[in-house]
Amino acid sequence: MMTAMEFWSPVTVSLQVTVAASWFSFLLALAAAWASTRRRWANHVAMETLFMLPLVLPPSVVGYGLLVLLGRESWFGQWLETLWGQPLVFTWWAAVIAATVVAFPLIYQTLKSGFHSHDPELADAARTMGAQEWQIFRYIILPLSWRHLVTGYILGFARALGEFGATLMVAGNIPGKTQTLPTAIYLAVEAGQEETALSWVLMVVLFSFLLMAVSRVMLRKA
Incomplete structure (x- = not known):
């Protein structure tokens, strides 16, 4: 019989991972989207493709790439281990990184669309009056794009919440540490705990439905 603590543990871990990942991906996407609207990079097509790649790649491929990048066999993984004091893979932060990577494309595309939807003459007029780019x-830009900002964050939050494959590859399924709702559901089904799995599934479906409904309303008003 599963205790209340065991039942709510993956819920808590999922929310912690999702909140952290959604904010990291939002800030990264905000910077990337603003940079892409200001100037065209020399390798613009390649960069845009790289940004959107996690959206179309199988989660297991994304997870394997992160595992190779963050693992002990890579110089980057060795540097992180020296800096961190321990391997980064199969930790809570590995789950956050996996969710950040898969949530980034949705947020980036939404924010980029919002930034491009404004009349560029408004920014040009501000420049003629001496306004700096950050001003x-x-x-x-930000006040005019607030609906896209909110929608992008919601979409990223929902994507991070439902992440499974990449998280399982790079963070594992450690109860109370890296076991999120999707991985807990998988384990419960494998163990024949149908009622527990169904409870978690309904929880995720309801929450995701509410998030998507809000995002649709926000985009419709944009």
Whole structure:
């Protein structure tokens, strides 16, 4: 018989991972989307493709790539281990990184669409009056894009909440540490705990439905 603590543990871990990952991916996407609207990079197509790649790749492929990148066999993984004091894979932070990577494309595309939807003459007029780029971004672009900002964050939050494959590959399924709701559901089904799995599934479906409904309303008003 599963205790209340065991039942709510993956819920707590999922929310912690999702909140952290959604904010990290949101900030990264915000910077990338703003940079892409200001100038075209020399390798613009390649960069855009790289940003959107996690959206179309199988989660297991994304997870394997992160496992190779963050593992002890890579120089980056060795550097992180020296800096961190322990291997990064199969930790809570590994789950956050996996969720951040898969949530980033949705947020990036939403914010980029929002930034491109404005009349560029507004920013040009501000420049003629001596406004700096950060002032244009702060006082013109962000206020005009607030619906896209909220929608992008919600979509990223929902994607991070439902992440399974990449998280399982790079963070594992450690109860109370890296076991999120999707991985807990998988384990419960494998163990024949149908009622527990169904409870978690309904919880995720309801929460995701509410998030998607809000995002649709926000985009419709944008």
